[in-house]
Amino acid sequence: MRALTALHTRDFVRARSQFYFVLLFPFGMMTLFIGLGLLMTGEDSRVDPWAQLVPLSVFLALTGTTLLATASPWAALRTQGQMRLLSTTPVRRSTILISHTPVRLVTIVCVITVIVLVGMAIGVVEPANAPALIGASLLGVPMFGALGYLIGGLVPSTDVANNIGSILQLVLMFSCGLVLPLEIYPDTVASVLTYVPTTFYADLLMGQVEGGESQHPIWVSALVVLGTALLLALLAVRTFRWYDDS
Numbered sequence: 234m235r236a237l238t239a240l241h242t243r244d245f246v247r248a249r250s251q252f253y254f255v256l257l258f259p260f261g262m263m264t265l266f267i268g269l270g271l272l273m274t275g276e277d278s279r280v281d282p283w284a285q286l287v288p289l290s291v292f293l294a295l296t297g298t299t300l301l302a303t304a305s306p307w308a309a310l311r312t313q314g315q316m317r318l319l320s321t322t323p324v325r326r327s328t329i330l331i332s333h334t335p336v337r338l339v340t341i342v343c344v345i346t347v348i349v350l351v352g353m354a355i356g357v358v359e360p361a362n363a364p365a366l367i368g369a370s371l372l373g374v375p376m377f378g379a380l381g382y383l384i385g386g387l388v389p390s391t392d393v394a395n396n397i398g399s400i401l402q403l404v405l406m407f408s409c410g411l412v413l414p415l416e417i418y419p420d421t422v423a424s425v426l427t428y429v430p431t432t433f434y435a436d437l438l439m440g441q442v443e444g445g446e447s448q449h450p451i452w453v454s455a456l457v458v459l460g461t462a463l464l465l466a467l468l469a470v471r472t473f474r475w476y477d478d479s
Contacts, residue, residue, distance in 0.1 A: 237324070237332035244306060245336045251302040255340060259294040259348060263287070267355065284444035287352040289411045291370045291438055294344040296405065298337050299374075299381035300398035307333065307385025308394040311474065320475040330382070338374065345370045357443050366441035369455075373434045376458050379465035386473050409435040430461040 246252055263286050310316050310329075319329060349366055352358035358366060381398070388394045406412055409431040415423040426432055433454040440447030447454070 234328055234332055237329065238335055241306075241333045242336040245302065245340075248302070248306065251305070255294065255297045255302050256344065258297055259290040259344060260351075262293055263290040263348065263351065283357050284439065284442055285411055287348060287357055287366070287442050288435060288438035288445065289406070290348045291345055291366075292373075292406060292409070292411055292435065293402075294348065295341060295370065295373050295377050296402045298341050298344075299377040300384070300402050301395065302340075303333075303337055303378065303381035304385040304388070304398050305391045305394040307382055308388050309391045311386070312390055316475040326473065326475075334378070337378075341374060342371070352442065358441070359443065362441050366438070369437040369441055372437065372455060372458055375462035376430065376434065376465060379462055379469050383465055383469040383472065386469055405431045408432070411435045411439075430457055433457040 267286060316329075345367060349358055349363050349370075352366075353360055353363060380401075384397055384401075385394055388397060408426050408429065410426070415426050415432070418426065427448065433449060436447050436449050437451065437454045437458065439445035440451060449457075
């Protein structure tokens, strides 16, 4: 376990494009929304950058780590034959999976903590709400993490995993209400997006920041997120392959 964990940690850090993207992109978007907030101060708008910047930054940090920096390396292990080799050893599948997650979980916790601290410094996160915000943020780890492993376990190459992860991150970001309010969409589309699991997760985050509003009770959103995580995890396990048949 220690050897595999160390190996996965080195691979994660050495993939510089993904590693620095995960670390820096959320803060770049946070800076952008701070600028928008300063420019839009006093204007009547349905978009409130100050309320959105912390939840959106958390969302990007989490999806970047799971959909990009997890799905692609997981696909590489399979498509490059490393899973085939490991399948001939006594190592268990659970050991491979567990050893793959610590560096990603630590990265997520560190980045989210810094984002929340920045939010406190600029006054959009009340110190009393910081623990709840961090807890709500981490509630999405199993859901997005399972989705990342599901993608990585199915796609035929790392390039496909990167493309799917990038597109999916953008689609989820713009459809969950963190960038654009759902009210701007046609009523039929908005009514569907309201009940998408990622919207419930965004709702959890928005309810913990100044100026943010929750559309659903916290316990309902939490149950939807955890239920979705369980479903995705079961799918990831059922579709897991040590190697491509081709």
